[in-house]
């Protein structure tokens with residue numbers, strides 16, 4: 001079997017939506033690759049995130065390492081604080097329909113990315129439901145049906161949000177960092193919605209870490225694909241790989257293709273997995289830290305037998 005790689009493309013910001021998506025769509029089209037896009041459709045409050053991360057351990061070091069202002073653009077760093085927060089979903093129809101027409105999967109990446117990232121773990125199910133409903137409203141307006149897949153902003157995953165997704169007709173979600181698909185357990189409760197975790201580190205996490213450059217990152221991805229018997233999932237950010245690092249991203253895809261890597265959309269893999277649902281194991285979800293990322297993210301625990 002050739003190595004398999006799912007591209008999970010998160011769109012967090014107005015700039016990522018307006019500039020990153022077209023750039024990535026062009027790179028993918030030139031290589032006949034179909035990917036899974038997850039879009040935040042609410043207000044772009046990135047500026048608030050900048051103030052939040054200033055207080056977090058490891059932030060200044062990361063700003064220095066990744067040259068964040070050059071990476072994200074200065075305007076984005078002030079949205080929702082000094083500048084009003086633009087609503088990404090307003091006027092987003094053409095771009096969303098273009099992605100779907102090109103054969104890409106289009107899922108949701110929450111409504112207000114910053115609110116989800118900072119407050120999900122204390123949000124009630126009702127509050128989560130409101131975030132999802134607002135995002136779905138835009139989605140249905142432009143694509144004529146509700147989204148069936150979701151990717152949690154900042155890999156923040158809670159029992160309340162998973163229960164809401166499971167009741168909301170979703171096929172699967174990609175909310176955590178882990179190593180293989182599973183059904184997430186919260187305490188004694190096993191969530192009925194399939195989880196397909198991100199299995200690889202992200203470029204923005206490793207860039208500059210111990211001198212890691214984009215070529216080193218590509219080597220790491222290739223070696224993981226080569227060694228691993230299970231398909232891998234790489235999270236890509238429209239603001240980064242569709243922005244200043246787009247040439248490096250195109251190079252990564254070319255290197256993968258030269259090695260015969262097969263690309264897949266996460267929804268297609270979800271259908272394959274759900275056809276043999278009883279083979280999918282259960283695993284607990286816990287908050288953990290990852291190298292190069294400030295704060296904690298939701299991580300997959302050790303595999304348990306299906307219940």
Ligand SMILES: [Zn+2]
Pocket residue numbers: 010011012109113152153154
């Ligand atoms: Zn995100």
